[in-house]
Amino acid sequence: MTTGPAIPLARFSAQARLRALQSDILELILERDLVPGDPLPTESELTAALGVGRNTLRESLKALQALGVIEIRHGFGMFVAPSNFEALTDGLTFRARLSLRHQGEEALQLVEVRQALESGLVGAAMDRITAEQLAAVEESVQRMEALAAAGESFVEADAEFHRRLFEPLNNDLLISLMDVFWKVYRRIHLELGGPYAVDLPATAAQHREIYEAVATADKALAAERLGTHFDAIRDIIAQTTD
Structure with missing residues (x-):
């Protein structure tokens, strides 16, 4: 040897x-x-x-x-230096892209982390959300639905939806981490075929369902629907790396 x-x-x-x-x-x-x-x-x-x-x-x-x-x-x-997450973004992006060339394990782990983060904190965000903030969340959903109907991807509107959903927590670190995860996931999407790998109408509908659970103050349902939302990218990663 x-x-x-x-x-x-x-x-x-x-x-x-x-x-x-x-x-x-x-x-x-x-x-x-x-x-x-x-x-x-x-x-x-x-x-x-x-x-x-x-x-x-x-x-x-x-x-x-x-x-x-x-x-x-x-x-x-x-x-x-001011708060800067570029090094973390670059490191996680590299590890995720590298894993896609094998079994995709680290990319899947990143999905699980974000899933746990959002599902676990949505209830606290719902406790603090105002009518104005809730209307802003729905406005993001409407943008996604309009773009999906036109066959256009809605990357920015999707990121905006999640950011607006958790803004009531006034947690700058959380928003920064979500931005890091979003940039990493965006790169994963591009590696796996870009927006064409995503069912746009179905994804927009998922966000509508999450919004409706939040609007009706159903914390358990909101957490469940947020968790289900990440299953699609998990399935794409699994199918691509099998």
């Missing part, structure tokens, strides 16, 4: 040191009570405070920038 070339221990050690330095930078941000938009200390100040060389520091800073933790503005300095 043959194996690939061994990775030098020195490389593992270097990676460990970089991860440790990244953790030190994060701790410094927390200790100084910096918030998004605040400037970080200069490179000279950081090298002195952390006891590292400039090149090592820059490598760690670039890694933290890729993770969306800090923002480097050339000519202006370094700042604590």
Whole structure:
């Protein structure tokens, strides 16, 4: 049995040191009570405070920038980055697309996570939804129905429906995560054949049924219909990867 070339221990050690330095930078941000938009200390100040060389520091800073933790503005300095889920979106999209070339397991797991998230929280959203917010949810349904009748996909209206449904919770993190999942699912749809893989009238009808359950304050039915809504993409993934 043959194996690939061994990775030098020195490389593992270097990676460990970089991860440790990244953790030190994060701790410094927390200790100084910096918030998004605040400037970080200069490179000279950081090298002195952390006891590292400039090149090592820059490598760690670039890694933290890729993770969306800090923002480097050339000519202006370094700042604590605002909330940014691009790195999470890119990572999940890659894992989902990769899994589609095999058994689709990770893509299916993403569907399950979003299904559990929305089905589990719809009742709380219904407790807080106003008449105006409910009307906005129905307006999204009407847009989907009109586009489906014209044979046009309704990607944006679909995303808008789910966002409006959970806006009553005033949970920015939830909305951001839903946006991440939506972008990943959109890419999955494209991998599996795009909008032509979706039964547009049936999908619009599913959203109408979810809306009606919410409008009649039937929490159990709303949760059930939201759960069923995700079965279609699960079936497409399963059929494609079998």
